[in-house]
Amino acid sequence: MKNVITKQKLMIGFVCLLIGFMVAILFNTNQQPVDRETRDTWEIRSALQEEQKMQQNLYQEIAIAEKMLLEYQEQTEHQQIDSLKESIEALQKEAGLTEIVGNGVVLTIEPLFLDEGYQEFPSLNAELLQLFINDLNAYGANEMAVGNQRIVNITPIRDVNGEVYVNNSSIGSLPVEIRVLTKDTERLINHIEVSEINDYFALENVTISFKEQEKIKLPKYEGTINFKDVQLGDVPEEGES
Amino acid sequence: MLLPALFLIIGLLLGFMTNFTIPDVYSNYLSIAVLAALDTLFGGIRAQLEAKFDQKVFISGFFFNVSLAAFLAFLGVQLGIDLYLAAIFAFGVRLFQNLAIIRRILLDKYYLYKKSKKSNDISTNSTLK
DSSP: OHHHHHHHHHHHHHHHHHHHHHHHHHHHHHTSOSOOOOOOHHHHHHHHHHHHHHHHHHHHHHHHHHHHHHHHHHSOHHHHHHHHHHHHHHHHHHHTOSOEEEEEEEEEEEEOOOSSSOOOOOOOOHHHHHHHHHHHHHTTEEEEEETTEEEOTTOOEEEETTEEEETTEEOOSSOEEEEEEESOHHHHHHHHHHOTHHHHHHHTTEEEEEEEEEEEEEOOOOSOOOOTTOOOOOOOOOOOO | OHHHHHHHHHHHHHHHHHTOOOOHHHHHHHHHHHHHHHHHHHHHHHHHHTTOOOHHHHHHHHHHHHHHHHHHHHHHHHHTSOHHHHHHHHHHHHHHHHHHHHHHHHHHHHHHHHHHHHHHHHHHHHHHO
16 A cells, blocks of 8 residues: 555656656746847947947037027027028028039949940849949938939939839939039049949949049939928927936 | 655756756747646646545546647647637636635635634643633
8 A cells, every 4th residue: 555655656746847847948948038248348339439429419419409599589580580591491402402512523324345245235223223322322422413313311213114213203224424422522432442332333234433523513302302201209398407 | 745846846956957948939838738737736636635536547637638738739830720728728727726626625624623623622621620
C-alpha cells in the first residue's frame, strides 16, 4: 500500500515538474527584452548633437517669430499692413510662388551614345529624377526647376505613360535642363562630380553636364497649393518659463 | 503534499536555469498547454478531496488534455480560426469551477474541524468543572 502511494505521489510530482518547466519556459519566452539599445556612445552622442542642433534651429525660429510679433504690436495700422504684406511676400518666395533670380548651376541631362551599334534613344524615369533632386537638395541646392517647372515642397514627379511628369505636366524627352540655385556652386558641382548618381544615370544611357552661371531665372510655381488637409496645429497655452 | 510542491519548484528552477526559450510562434501552444496542465492538476486536487482520485484518469487526462489543446491551437492556426480561444475558455471555466469546489470542500472541512474542537473544548471544560 505504501508503495502505491509513493508511486502516485511521484506521478503527481512528475506532472507538477512538467507544469513548472512549461511555466518557466513560457515566462522566459515572454520576458525577452523587446528592443535592445545597440548604439554605442559615439552614435548616441552624435544623435544627441543632431537633436541639439534641431533644438537650436527651433529656438531661432521662435526668436524670429517673436520678433515679428513684437514688430506687429508696436506698429501703427498702416505699418502693420505693410509688414504683413512683406511677410506674405517672404512666405510666397519661400514657397516658390514667385520668380527668383540667383547664382547657381545649370545641369543638362543628355542622352549618352556609346559606339555599340544599335541603341535605343534613352529616356529618363521618375525615380531617377527624384533621386537626383534629393541628392541636389542634400548638396545644398536652395531652389530648382526642371525644365519650366519649379520644384516646390509638394511637387509630384511621376511616370505617366512612359514620360516623366513634373508638376503634372510632361518635361518632354531628353535633353532636360535642371536649373539649380545655390549659395555654394563649387561645392554642389564637386558633389555631383563624385556622386554615385552618375553611375545610375549611365545605366540608363544618360549623362549629366553642368555649367556654372550667374543670374539664373527660375519660373514660379504655376499651380495652387491645396490647403484642404492643412490644419492648424495645437497651440499650447503660453505659460511662464 | 510536500512532494508535488518540491517537484514544482524543481521544474521551475530547471526551466529558469536552462534559460530555454521557444519561438514566439509557438508560445501560443505552450500557453494553452500550461492552462490544460493546470486544469488537470486542479481537477486532480479536487478529486483527491472528494476521495475519488484515480491515478490513471489523472495521468491520461494530463497528457490527453495538453496534446488536445495544442492540437486545437494548431488546427486553429491552420484554418485561420482562433480555436485556441475556445480551449482557453473551456479550460478557464473548468479551472474556476474546480477552484470553487476545492474552496467549498476546504471551508466545510475547516468548519467541521472548528466544530469538533469547540465540542471538545466544551466537553473538556465540563469535565473540569
